[in-house]
Amino acid sequence: MTVLRTALRVEAIAWRRSTVQRLATPLLIALVPVASIGLTTLARSGAVGGAGAAKLADYAAGDPATTHLVAAGQILSVAVLMAGGFAVAATFGQPLADGRAGAYFGLTTPRGTLAFARGLVVLGWAAACVAGAVAVTVGASAAVAATTDAPFGPAAWAAAGRALAAGLLAAGLALPFAAVATATRSPLATVGALIGVVGLTQVVVLVGAGAWFPYAVPSLWTGTGGPDAAADVGGAAVAITAAVAPVGAALVVVQWRRLTDV
Template identity: 85%
Template sequence: MSALRTALRVEALAWRRSTVPRLATPLLVGLVPLASIGLVALARSGAVAGAGAAKLADYATGDLATTHLEVAGQVLAVAVLVAGGFALAAAFGQPLADGRAGAYFGLATPRGTLALARCVVVLGWVAACVVVAVALTLGASAVAAASLSAPFGPAAWAAAGRALAAGLLGAGLALPFAVVATATRSPLATVGALIGVVALTQVVVLVGGGAWFPYAVPSLWTGTGGPDAAADVGGAALAITAAVAPVGAGVVVAQWRRLTDV
């Protein structure tokens, strides 16, 4: 455990100094409340017509605060996966691609422990961004609701909880891309795999299998596909989706234990 604690401290320090979180954190944290409040306001302004109005139709009615937080969950379900995938491509793929990982063979800390610490640090960063993004959306939504004398009741709090859970599920779904980064030793290949999974998810949803496909579950659960699609996502599907994170972490730790050359 002492080796893991040391690795966590070192990895956390390295991550704080990395360019990726410096760029991604404000984008991820700021995007969610801006998109949530802005899209709902746009939908209810009547300023959008045609195809745009049809896409925003679900946001034009209903409880204001609840709608804000439902949109936040839908945005988080996608944004967190993309941000986490890019982060893990950099954290695992770049050191292997440029040869810096060769120094790990001279450390007393096992490479599997280093990989686990890196997974925990990146996942912790993404989870913290999710919490802050939902909190900011809650605050902004409460202010907007108060200005219009709209209620902020139990339904809004339930939507906030679902948005938070969807964001955390999306963060866990990013961990398998650490496996891809280790196997390919290429951040670019990892980003390509991420884009491929996002595209595959759209196809799976179109053919009706999204309720059991982990990469589609958070988005559908938050209502992206409508209330009927959200109702199709059951506890078993959520449990399978949550299991992706520990499985991904276990695989990447095993990969790093077996690294013999860099």
């Protein structure tokens, strides 16, 4: 446990100082509520017509607070996957690309433990960003509701809970990209794989298999594909999606233990 505690402390310092973290944290925590409330306001303003209005139709009805939080969940389910993917591309891929990973050999803190701690730190950071983004959205939405005499009731709280859960699931889906970063030894290739999986997810959803595809589940669960698609996402699919994170973490730990030619 002492070795893991050391690894966690070291990785937390490194992540706190990293440029990726400094950019992504405010973007996630501030832009998600701004976009959620902004899209809802825009949908109800009547200022958007044509195809844009059709895309925003889901945000034009219902109580505003619930809509804000549904939108927040939908945005988070993609944004956190992308942010987490960039984070593991940087933290796992960059040291292998620039040779710094060679310095992790011959340490009392084993490489597998360092990799595990690195994954946990990124996952913890992503989870904190999700919680922060949902909390700020709840606060901003409650303020909007208070000034417009709109309700902020149980439906809004339920939407907040689902946004939080979907965001956490999406954060876990980023961990397998640490294994991609390790295998390719390239942050850019990892980002390419991330974009590829997001594209593949679109195809899987289009052919109707999204309810069982982990990378589609958070988004569909929050209603991106409509209420029917959300209803198709069952507990088993959510459990499978949640299992991606530990599988990804285990894989990257094994990879870092076996690392050679660095």
